[in-house]
Amino acid sequence: MDEIKRIKMSLHLLLVLIPFTVLAAQYSFIIVRAGAEVTLPCDNVRDDHVNCGATTWFFSDSEWTRSVDLFVNRQLDTSLISKSKEDRLRLAANCSLVIREVTAEDAGQYTCRQFDLTTQTYEDHVVYLSVVNMTEQKRTDEVTLSCSVSPYGRCDLTVKWLYMNIDVTEDNTELKTSQSSCSANVSFSKSHSVYKMKNYSSLTCKVKDGDKEEKFAFIPPSSEGQNKPAPGNNEMTTAWWWYIRLVVGFATIVIMVVILIRWRRNKIQGGDDAVIFSTVEAASSSTGPSADPSSLYANVTIIQ
Structure with a gap:
């Protein structure tokens, strides 16, 4: 870890001491709802920059505050950003900056800077983020x-x-x-x-x-979040309930048809058979109702 920090500091000092010249700058304006995830583009990534090795992302929340580093040489700089923001940032494979669960504190100017150490030049992609x-x-x-x-x-x-x-x-x-x-x-x-x-x-x-x-x-x-079971609970989805209701309804119809046929046969033969049937049931357990339709059953008893 200490070695990584030394490499990161050395690169940072190198980029500060060498007089680089800006070649060009691109601008993007993004408006996003609070709570959403947003991806801030870095469209000026060079093909020879492997794993965003010469990429720096920095941020300023207003025109009157200085910029703070977010990512330098693929490493997240946590020295000047809040813990809540640190946990919500990541660098994508194409060097874009991804922010999860955006809040009002994330609004501001984000700059993706690509350095070319050979020509001592750099290009910027500036993103202005507004949060609703x-x-x-x-x-x-x-x-x-x-x-x-x-x-x-x-x-x-x-x-x-x-x-x-x-x-x-x-x-x-x-x-x-x-x-x-x-x-x-x-x-x-x-x-x-x-x-x-x-x-x-x-x-x-x-x-x-x-x-x-x-x-x-x-x-x-x-x-927000309606019809979403809490993690780890055994509630069945709405689709499963509709499926089970369909099976129960079909089983009920079958029972009624059996009763009707038996009753008509008794009428014709003059018998006195009685039919007793139970309601459709589903096997239960300590963890709640089973979502397996095969657990459903019905009983029909004919007393002669």
Whole structure:
């Protein structure tokens, strides 16, 4: 480990001391929802740079703070970044930077720098990352949805709410909207169809950065993760339940047909046979119901 640190420090000092000349710079603008995973591209990777050996990723969260190193010579530099961010970063095979579970603290300027030690030049790919956060606030008879954006530096973005893909305007009598720097709110009564039918997908937040535009549908917190069993629990999936219901229903029909045939035969023959049948059952265990359809059974008893 100490040897790796020494190599990393030596390379870093080499890159600092040698007067490199910038050849070109590319720019990307990415807008992503908080909680998502994002891949920041590094499109200027040279073919002769094996395993991103001459690649440096660094980050600045505003125009007034200095940049901090993220990756140098494939190694993550943890000296100036938080532990929470450290655990969410990785370098992809093509030298792109991957950030998991994006948060507002990740917004900022990311630079992928490719060095050429032979010509003492470098190329930059600069990525400006903006993070969208959406919240819901309920009052007695009104609901307010907020859409705010964490940008890099001064906010030059436009944030608006759309209903059915149409801008919500200030003269809308059912949907009230307000805007401020890098954020927008929309409010509606609980009698509105959006709330009564839980049709939140009809409301989207539009974020525009120059020519780039992204739309984000509002997802109520209560709907996130629905129908997903917790890890390690023995609940069966919805598909399995439907399959078992189908088997149970079919078995019930078979039993009823047997009873009907036996009853008609007794009627014709004048017999007094009685038919007793049990309901369809599934074998159980201490771990809960079995998902194996072969465990289902039914009993039919004919008393003569």
